[in-house]
Amino acid sequence: MRGLLGVVLGLALVALTGFLLIVGKSLILPIVVAVISVYVLIAASDAVARLPGGRQLPEWLRRVVVLVGFMLGMIWLGGVMVSTAEQILPRVPEYQRNVSGLLSRLVEVLGLDIDPDWTALWSDMIERIRLQQLAGTILGSISAAAGLIFMVVIYAIFLMGERGGFAHKVAVAMPGDSGAQTSRIVAEINRAISDYLAVKTLVNVILGLLSFAVLWGTGVDFAIFWAILIALLNYIPYVGSLLGVAFPVALSMAQFGEVQRTLLLAVLLIAAQVFVGSGLEPRMVGRKVNMSPFVVLVALALWSSVWGVAGAILAIPLTSIIAIVMGSFGSTRPFAVLLAQDVSVFERRADWRA
DSSP: OHHHHHHHHHHHHHHHHHHHHHHTHHHHHHHHHHHHHHHHHHHHHHHHHHSTTGGGSOHHHHHHHHHHHHHHHHHHHHHHHHHHHHHHGGGHHHHHHHHHHHHHHHHHHHTOOOOOOHHHHHHHHHHHSOHHHHHHHHHHHHHHHHHHHHHHHHHHHHHHHHGGGHHHHHHHHSOSHHHHHHHHHHHHHHHHHHHHHHHHHHHHHHHHHHHHHHHHHHTOTTHHHHHHHHHHHTTSTTHHHHHHHHHHHHHHHHHHOOHHHHHHHHHHHHHHHHIIIIIIHHHHTTTSSOOOHHHHHHHHHHHHHHHHHHHHHHHHHHHHHHHHHHHTSTTTHHHHHHHOSOTHHHHHOHHHHO
């Protein structure tokens, strides 16, 4: 009965936690994103220290430099989002004409005995869409993203400022073995997540630069925006790379109205994805996080259902944190073993078997 009660209470805790994550999304999500961002900022600060002359800079100055760069990057990202939203609406009529011409040529190639009025069909489709509601949704999404970016920057600044005294707080709050165990868990999380996010971010930056070169070289509209989107979507395992290629390819079809140019763009973007995903990323990232592919898919589905796209991007770091915490306690250690891809780490560590 005691074991059954423990299982029931555990399931109730999981259900309550999930409910709080959904209900408190507007409060919890910026904090979680800020914490994850701090891992990247710390890794960037350490990278600055490894540069020539970086060791001579005091730690607080390196953190200030990294924070300023982070804030400028977030402001630039928000500006790109807003300017893209403003520029895409005036281009819609041109896209309409190109799509109509492409469909007409496709009908001729297939030899179909029809002469559709694509303008009328397009107008009918547009009339079925409430443009004001659609525009309000888009602007609302942009405003929400801008608000999230602002809160993340504020939280990240304060978290970076208080990071140095966190270990002392843990030692005072939990003296003895409990404090030592908590410090070990936090150190394990810091190592795993920092390594993964730092290398993954570098890989995504490289992919974004390659994609921008392809998009700019082929003349695709809003090349900077699509390159940023491709880099961000690459945080999402498996499906992110597919979506990153699909969106700009679909736009190029409407922009150019040419199958050959669209196919060329698709081939070049896929080549960049293959180079990064199959060649560069496995060498740099390796097995920074020890999770099986099935667990990655389940985590992706779970976190995306809770927090949408942001949850899909954060799925790997959040699940890794949960796995590390579960692996540190005897009662939940079997679940951590089931989540792992390589269980030898549990076999080697005598303190985990104790």
